[in-house]
Amino acid sequence: MRKLVAVVLALAALAQHRPAQHPFAPIGGVSPFPANCDGxxxxxxxxxxxxxxxxxxxxxxxxxxxxxxxxxxxxNDGGSSGLxxxxxxxxxxxxxxxxxxFSVCTGGTYQRASDPWASLSPDGAAYQIALVVRPxxxxxxLVSRSADGGFTWDPPIDLxxxxxxxxxxxxxxxxxxxxxxxxxxxxxxxxxxxxxxxxSRTVDGGATWEPVxxxxxxxxxxxxxxxxxxxxxxxxxxxxFAVQTETNGAVTxxxxxxxxxxxxxxWSSPTFVASDQGIGVVNAKTQAxxxxxxxxxxxxxxxxxxxxxxxxxxxxxxxxxxxxxxLSKSLDGGVTWSVPVQVNQATNVQxxxxxxxxxxxxxxxxxxxxxRQDTGPPDTLLANxxxxxxxDGGATWSETPVAAAFDILTAPLTTRGPFLGDYxxxxxxxxxxxxFYVAANSGNFSNPTSVxxxxxxxxxxxxxxxxxxxxxxxxxxxxxxxKESKRPARK
Numbered sequence: 366m367r368k369l370v371a372v373v374l375a376l377a378a379l380a381q382h383r384p385a386q387h388p389f390a391p392i393g394g395v396s397p398f399p400a401n402c403d404g405x406x407x408x409x410x411x412x413x414x415x416x417x418x419x420x421x422x423x424x425x426x427x428x429x430x431x432x433x434x435x436x437x438x439x440x441n442d443g444g445s446s447g448l449x450x451x452x453x454x455x456x457x458x459x460x461x462x463x464x465x466x467f468s469v470c471t472g473g474t475y476q477r478a479s480d481p482w483a484s485l486s487p488d489g490a491a492y493q494i495a496l497v498v499r500p501x502x503x504x505x506x507l508v509s510r511s512a513d514g515g516f517t518w519d520p521p522i523d524l525x526x527x528x529x530x531x532x533x534x535x536x537x538x539x540x541x542x543x544x545x546x547x548x549x550x551x552x553x554x555x556x557x558x559x560x561x562x563x564x565s566r567t568v569d570g571g572a573t574w575e576p577v578x579x580x581x582x583x584x585x586x587x588x589x590x591x592x593x594x595x596x597x598x599x600x601x602x603x604x605x606f607a608v609q610t611e612t613n614g615a616v617t618x619x620x621x622x623x624x625x626x627x628x629x630x631x632w633s634s635p636t637f638v639a640s641d642q643g644i645g646v647v648n649a650k651t652q653a654x655x656x657x658x659x660x661x662x663x664x665x666x667x668x669x670x671x672x673x674x675x676x677x678x679x680x681x682x683x684x685x686x687x688x689x690x691x692l693s694k695s696l697d698g699g700v701t702w703s704v705p706v707q708v709n710q711a712t713n714v715q716x717x718x719x720x721x722x723x724x725x726x727x728x729x730x731x732x733x734x735x736x737r738q739d740t741g742p743p744d745t746l747l748a749n750x751x752x753x754x755x756x757d758g759g760a761t762w763s764e765t766p767v768a769a770a771f772d773i774l775t776a777p778l779t780t781r782g783p784f785l786g787d788y789x790x791x792x793x794x795x796x797x798x799x800x801f802y803v804a805a806n807s808g809n810f811s812n813p814t815s816v817x818x819x820x821x822x823x824x825x826x827x828x829x830x831x832x833x834x835x836x837x838x839x840x841x842x843x844x845x846x847x848k849e850s851k852r853p854a855r856k
Contacts, residue, residue, distance in 0.1 A: 391416075391816060391817055392433065392451050392460050392801075392815075392816045392818050393416040393419075393435050393437065393449050393451065393462075393815060393816035394414060394416045394806070394812055394814065394815030394816065395414050395812060396413055396414045396437055396438050397437075397449075397462070398413075398437065398438055398446050398447060398470045398471075399470075400413070402446060402447075402469060402470040403446045403447075403468060403470050403476045403477065404476065405440070405446075405476050405477070405500060407500045409440050409441055409442045409500070410440070410441040410442075410778065411438065411439075411440055411441075411446075412438065412439045412440070412441070412777035412778075412813060413811075414438065414811060414812040414813065415437075415438060415439045415445075415776070415777040415814050416435050416436070416437055416449070416803060416814050416815055417436045417439050417445070417776070417777065417784055417785055417786045417814055418435060418436045418479075418480070418481065418785075418786030418787060418788060418789075418803070419434065419481075419786065419789060419790045419802065419803060419816045420433065420434050420435070420481055420482050420483055420788065420790045420801070421433040421434075421483070421790035421791070421792045421799060421818075422483040422484045422485045422491070422539075422792065423485060423792045423793065423794055423799070424485040424487070424514070425485065425486075425541035425542070425668075426487045426488075426489065427454075427489070428456070428794040428795040428797075429453075429454060429455055429456040429794070430452075430453070430485065430489065430514055431452065431453045431457055431792070431794070431799065431818075432451070432452050432453075432483045432485060432491045432493075432511075432514070432515035433450065433451050433452075433453075433483065433790060433801050433816070433818065434448055434449065434450045434451075434481035434482065434483045434493055435448070435449055435481055435786075435803075435816050436448060436449075436478070436479060436481060436786070437449045438470075439777045439779075440477060441777065441779050441780060442780055443477065443479060443498060443779075444476075444477030444478060444479040444496070444498045445468075445478060446468060446470045446477070446478075447464060447467065447468040447469075447470040447471040447478055448464070448465065448467055448468070448471065448478045448479075448481045448493070448495055449462060449463075449464060450462065450464065450465065450481075450483070450493060450515055450518070451463070451515075452491070452514060452516050453818075454514070456794060456797075456820065457818045457819075460818070461516060463511075463515065463516055463517060463518060464518070465493050465495070465509035465511075465518035465519075465521060466509070466518070467495040467497055467521055473497070473521065475497035475498065475499055475503075475505070476498065476499050476500060477497070477498040477499070477500070478495045478496065478497050478498070479495070479496045479497075479498060480494075480495065480496040480533070480534055480535055480787075481493065481494075482494045482495075482535065482537050483515075483537070484537045484538050484539040484547065485515075486539040486540070486541075486544040486570070487539075487540075487541055487542060487543070487544050488570070489513075489514045490510060490511065490512055490539075490544065490570065490571065491510070491511040491514050491515040492508060492511070492537050492539055492547055492571065493511070493518065493537070494506065494507070494508050494509075494535050494536065494537040494549055495507050495508075495509075495521070495535075496532060496533065496534075496551075501530075502530035503526070503527065503528050503529075503530060504527055504531060504532040504533070505523060505525055505527065505532060506523075506524045506525045506532050506535050506549070506551055506563075507521040507522065507523055507524065508524055508537065508549060508571075508574065509521040509522070510522075510571040522574060524549060524565050524574055525553070525563065525565075525577050527553070530554070531553050531554030531555070531560075532551055532553050532563075533551065533552050533553075533554075533560075533590065534551055534552055534590050534591055534592065534787075535549060535550065535551030536549070536550060536551070536592060536593045536594065537549050538550075538593070538594040538595070538596060540596050540600070540628075541596055541668070542596070542598075542600065543600070545567075545568055545569060545570050546566065546567070546568060546628055546629075547566065547567045547570075547571060548564070548565075548566045548594045548596075548602065548629055549564065549565045549566065549574075550563065550580075550592035550593070550594050550604055550606075551563050551592055552588070552589045552590050552591075552592060552606075553579075555579075555582075558585055558586050559582065559583065559584065559585055559586070559587055559588070560583075560587070560590065561579045561581065561582040561583070561589060562579065562580050562581040562582075562589045562592050562604065562606060562623075563577050563578070563579060563580075564577065564578060564579070564580040564604075564629065564632075565577045565578075566628070566629045568628070580604070580623065580629075580632045581604075581606075581623050581632065581635060583610050584610065584611075585611070586609075586610075586616075587609060587610050587611065588608065588609040589606045589607065589608045590606065590607050590608075590660065591605070591606050591660070591661035591662055592604055592605070592606040593662075593663070593664055594629075595664055595665070595666045595673060596666070597666055597671045597673075597698060598666075598668060598669065598670075598671045600628065601625065601626050601698055602624065602625040602626075602628065602629055603622050603623075603624050603664075603666075603673060603699040604622060604623050604624075604632070605620070605621075605622050605662055605664040605675060606620075606621055606622075606662070607619070607621070607641055607661060607662055608620075608621045617640065618640065618641045618642075618643075618660070618841050619637045619639065619640050619641055620637070620638040620639055620640075620641050620675060620677060620693075621635045621637050621638060622635065622636050622638060623635050623636070624636070624698065624699050624700075636699060636700065636702075638675060638693050638695075638702045639691070639693055639702065639704075639705045640681075641660065641662075641677060641679065642680050642681040642685065642841070643659040643660055643678045643679055643680060643688060643841055643842055644659075644680035644685050644687075644688060644836055644840060644841065644842075645657075645659050645688070645836060645839065645840065645841075645842040646659065646678075646688050646715050646717045647715075647836045647837075647838065648746050649687075649715070649736070649832075649836070650741075650746070652836075652838060654781055654782040655717070655746075655773065655782045655783055656781040656782045656783065656784045656787075657678065657717035657734075657785075657787075658678060658717060658718035658719070658787050658788050658789075659678045659688065659717065659842035660677075660678075660841070660842045661677070661787055661788060662675050662676065662677040663675070663677070663720045663721050663788065664676075665721045665722045665723045665729075666723065667723040667727055668723065668725055668793075669725060669727065670696075670727060671698060672694060672695070672696050672758070673694060673695045673698070673699055674692060674693075674721050674723060674729055674759070675693050675694070675695075675702075675721070676690055676691065676692050676708070676719040676720070676721045676733075677690075677691055677719065678690065678691070678716075678717055678718070679691035679705065679707075680836075680839060682707040682712065683712070685836075685839045686836065686839075687713075687715045687836055688715045688716060688717050688836070689707045689709050689716055690707065690708050690709040690716045690717075690719045690731065690733050691705040691706070691707060691708075692705065692706055692707075692708045692721075692731070692759055693705045694758070694759060706759070708731055708753060708759070708762060709733055709735060709751075710751070710753060710762065711737040713737075713832070713833045713834065714735050714736045714737045714739075714832065714833075714834045715736055715834050715836070716733050716734065716735040717734050717735070718733060718734055718785065718786070718787075718788065718789055719731055719732065719733040720732050720733075720788065720789055720790065720791040721791065722791045722792055722793040722798055723793055724793035724794075724795065724796050724797065724798065725793070725795060725796060726756075726796050727756070727758075728754055728755065728756050728796070729754065729758070729759055730752055730754045730755075730791060730793070730798040731752070731753050731762075731791075732752045732767060732789065732791050732800050732802065733750070733751060734748045734749065734750050734751070734773075734785070735748070735749060735751065736748055736749075736834060737749065738770040739770075739832070745772045745774060745807075746772060746773050746774050746783075747770040747771065747772060747773070748770065748771060748772075748773040748805075749766055749767075749768060749769070749771075750766070750767040750768045750789075750800070750802050750804065751764055751765070752764070752765055752766075752767050752798065752800060754798070767802065767819060768802065768817065768819075771804045771806070771807050772805055772807035772808060773785065773805055775805040775806060775807050775808055775809065775810060775813050775814070776803075776805045776813055776814050777813055777814065785803040785804075785805070785814065786803055789801070789802045789803065790802065794820060797820050799819070799820045800817075800818070800819050800820070801817075801818050802816070802817055802819075803815070803816055803817070804817060
């Protein structure tokens with residue numbers, strides 16, 4: 366019966382998500398899932414037809430081969446009914462939808478799935494990782510492999526299942542030069558006051574995965590999150606993450622890296638890139654919170670030179686009045702880092718949820734949202750997605766809009782405000798970039814958000830409002846969460 370359900374759902378997905386013929390046609394939005402397919406009877410609020418938190422991967426051997434993933438039908442208190450995937454072999458002009466059996470709605474056994482991430486090996490195999498959740502405490506990390514590059518998916522492998530919960534924010538990284546190696550990393554609560562970095566890898570192209578082990582522990586009252594493994598051109602690994610540490614009662618929050626020169630068998634002690642002075646994002650007209658990617662760094666590596674670029678939300682550039690986008694880079698494999706600089710172009714408004722990519726020509730792209738085109742009415746909050754590109758290592762930037770303004774208040778609500786995702790997708794395709802992002806369908810609460818893919822710069826309006834936005838309740842988002850709950854969740 367389960368196989369029949371999975372087949373029916375797969376066919377429904379393909380019917381609902383026909384290949385998009387226009388860069389601004391939605392890749393995901395309208396749900397293929399039957400109502401109440403997850404059997405979740407909790408009192409939580411469900412948002413059917415919401416698509417949030419996308420991620421995209423590019424085949425290192427074929428830049429026209431892409432796989433994107435996202436959450437479909439979000440719950441307000443964590444996770445979604447299921448994860449969707451879409452594959453393209455023509456550079457994003459057309460897409461075919463698919464699902465891996467992570468949750469009940471896609472043929473699995475867990476009620477909710479979250480935090481989708483994808484990666485492609487040089488042999489064309491695709492990997493998808495997910496956080497699975499049962500209401501209550503259970504969490505787990507599952508991986509599914511696709512031998513045909515994202516069109517169909519193998520039954521998932523459990524990397525970790527914890528009945529008491531504690532897993533969060535996983536990512537997966539295939540070695541772009543050696544299809545044998547794929548790496549997974551996430552944070553796990555070993556106690557109520559410590560999250561560590563968990564790690565697993567396959568050395569045989571996904572046939573088996575090594576037992577999970579801790580590769581970094583920040584100590585009591587310490588927390589890691591947002592672990593993301595980069596593979597340098599020489600095969601070395603750099604794991605990027607955010608970390609809170611506490612010494613003699615003093616709390617610090619920083620962006621950090623650990624490094625491996627043996628494919629993840631051993632890891633260095635941490636190198637601290639910079640302090641993370643994120644303060645969170647609010648609706649400046651009401652001071653109501655907006656859930657963004659605060660506290661989660663994004664990173665990319667130049668596939669030729671090995672230069673590493675990190676971006677994150679940070680309030681330092683405005684004296685902690687509003688979030689900006691900070692960038693730091695390393696030219697020596699993550700050993701030393703440049704002083705953070707602000708790269709968002711409209712500095713008088715809040716900017717949030719950045720991502721970064723580097724193409725084969727060394728050009729660096731950063732995407733982010735901001736509110737520069739918002740207007741006065743308090744019942745709307747207009748956001749835009751922007752892309753900036755630098756051809757000189759981040760010294761200068763050119764900017765173009767990725768999407769027209771939309772009302773972010775249409776997005777599904779979480780316990781920390783309207784939600785587009787803790788991250789968005791951005792990938793380098795040869796000498797081009799592909800933004801894989803969420804925009805709200807303004808005012809359409811029955812179909813609140815959709816996923817879009819666009820590799821072109823089509824809009825040219827960079828009008829800036831003279832308004833100056835201020836967050837009147839600043840405080841580091843991750844630290845604030847920890848104060849509210851000893852077991853914070855960003856699911």
